[in-house]
Amino acid sequence: MVNFVFPGVMGVSPRMQEVQRLLELVAPAEATVLLLGETGTGKELAAQAIHLNSPRGQGPFVLVNCAALPETLLESELFGHEKGAFTGATARKQGRFLLAHQGSLFLDEIGELKPVTQAKILRVLQSREFEPLGSNRTVKVDVRIIAATNRDLQAMVHAGSFRDDLYFRLNVFPVHLPPLRERQEDLPLLADHFLRHFAEKYRREVTAMAPEALLAFQNYPWPGNIRELANVLEWSVIVCQGRTLHLQDLPGHLQRYAWAPAAAEGEPTLAELERQLIIRTLEKMGHDRGQAAAVLGIPLEELNLKMRTYGLEG
Ligand SMILES: Nc1ncnc2c1ncn2[C@@H]1O[C@H](COP(=O)(O)OP(=O)(O)O)[C@@H](O)[C@H]1O
Numbered sequence: 001m002v003n004f005v006f007p008g009v010m011g012v013s014p015r016m017q018e019v020q021r022l023l024e025l026v027a028p029a030e031a032t033v034l035l036l037g038e039t040g041t042g043k044e045l046a047a048q049a050i051h052l053n054s055p056r057g058q059g060p061f062v063l064v065n066c067a068a069l070p071e072t073l074l075e076s077e078l079f080g081h082e083k084g085a086f087t088g089a090t091a092r093k094q095g096r097f098l099l100a101h102q103g104s105l106f107l108d109e110i111g112e113l114k115p116v117t118q119a120k121i122l123r124v125l126q127s128r129e130f131e132p133l134g135s136n137r138t139v140k141v142d143v144r145i146i147a148a149t150n151r152d153l154q155a156m157v158h159a160g161s162f163r164d165d166l167y168f169r170l171n172v173f174p175v176h177l178p179p180l181r182e183r184q185e186d187l188p189l190l191a192d193h194f195l196r197h198f199a200e201k202y203r204r205e206v207t208a209m210a211p212e213a214l215l216a217f218q219n220y221p222w223p224g225n226i227r228e229l230a231n232v233l234e235w236s237v238i239v240c241q242g243r244t245l246h247l248q249d250l251p252g253h254l255q256r257y258a259w260a261p262a263a264a265e266g267e268p269t270l271a272e273l274e275r276q277l278i279i280r281t282l283e284k285m286g287h288d289r290g291q292a293a294a295v296l297g298i299p300l301e302e303l304n305l306k307m308r309t310y311g312l313e314g
């Protein structure tokens with residue numbers, strides 16, 4: 001495809017270049033796509049990209065968060081219901097499968113589906129047909145399915161909590177969105193994107209990041225991935241008073257990560273790693289040596305000895 005549209009920053013890392021290649025290939029192909037990755041890695045954005053770059057791009061993009069609704073409501077959300085189908089069904093309601101007709105349906109957090117709903121969704125995926133609740137009318141739809149989960153579906157299949165037939169229907173074209181810590185090359189680009197965004201939103205002067213702030217970003221593991229990165233930059237832009245975002249503008253838990261990269265030439269010594277680990281553990285435990293020793297799995301006396309050895313006393 002000549003003009004692949006991605007509603008965000010794609011990044012320069014080999015991992016994201018590969019993701020882009022796969023999205024470009026599958027978008028026009030109509031195949032069911034399964035987006036896998038930790039929370040905040042951009043699965044929803046990738047789903048939008050698939051839709052936008054497909055022949056259905058002008059049609060509806062309908063999202064269903066399978067984790068957000070209780071089972072009973074989820075079925076009527078998906079398939080719709082007739083007036084009077086159940087207590088409280090005061091009017092007829094169109095389901096999301098129908099709303100997505102000639103467009104794409106994004107089934108987010110698919111790993112949270114209960115077995116009953118798994119069975120019903122399987123049937124729609126097989127036949128593109130369903131009956132609204134309280135109706136014996138069969139509705140036919142033309143939808144492209146994009147699903148996403150942060151769970152290990154294969155492990156769930158082995159454990160018996162996810163139907164294998166549904167898994168195989170969904171797992172036609174899996175795409176893995178890598179966690180942020182595995183694509184550090186993209187941090188400057190992404191950080192700059194959110195820096196500009198929030199500087200404009202909050203009318204701040206800040207245009208750049210100090211090297212030590214970027215260093216902290218590169219060392220931090222980002223468990224919440226890009227969502228967390230955006231939150232951190234929103235905080236930091238609000239706090240920052242000048243044109244450059246410094247380490248002290250970052251949330252406290254990130255400031256601790258601005259240690260120098262381990263020996264540029266060759267590997268760091270074991271002693272240096274141990275020293276850094278002790279410093280970090282002490283900081284994490286609020287300088288409570290007893291707790292730090294417990295976390296490190298050594299007796300308190302040994303921690304005291306190591307601290308003297310590494311010049312960390314006083
Ligand atoms: N590549 C990206 N470029 C810009 N923003 C991104 C990117 N990936 C994710 N985001 C933003 O990060 C947040 C989380 O992304 P989302 O797609 O909802 O992740 P997931 O569905 O995997 O939890 C959203 O606010 C989204 O706009």
Ligand SMILES: [Mg+2]
Nearest residue numbers: 040043044108
């Ligand atoms: Mg999501």
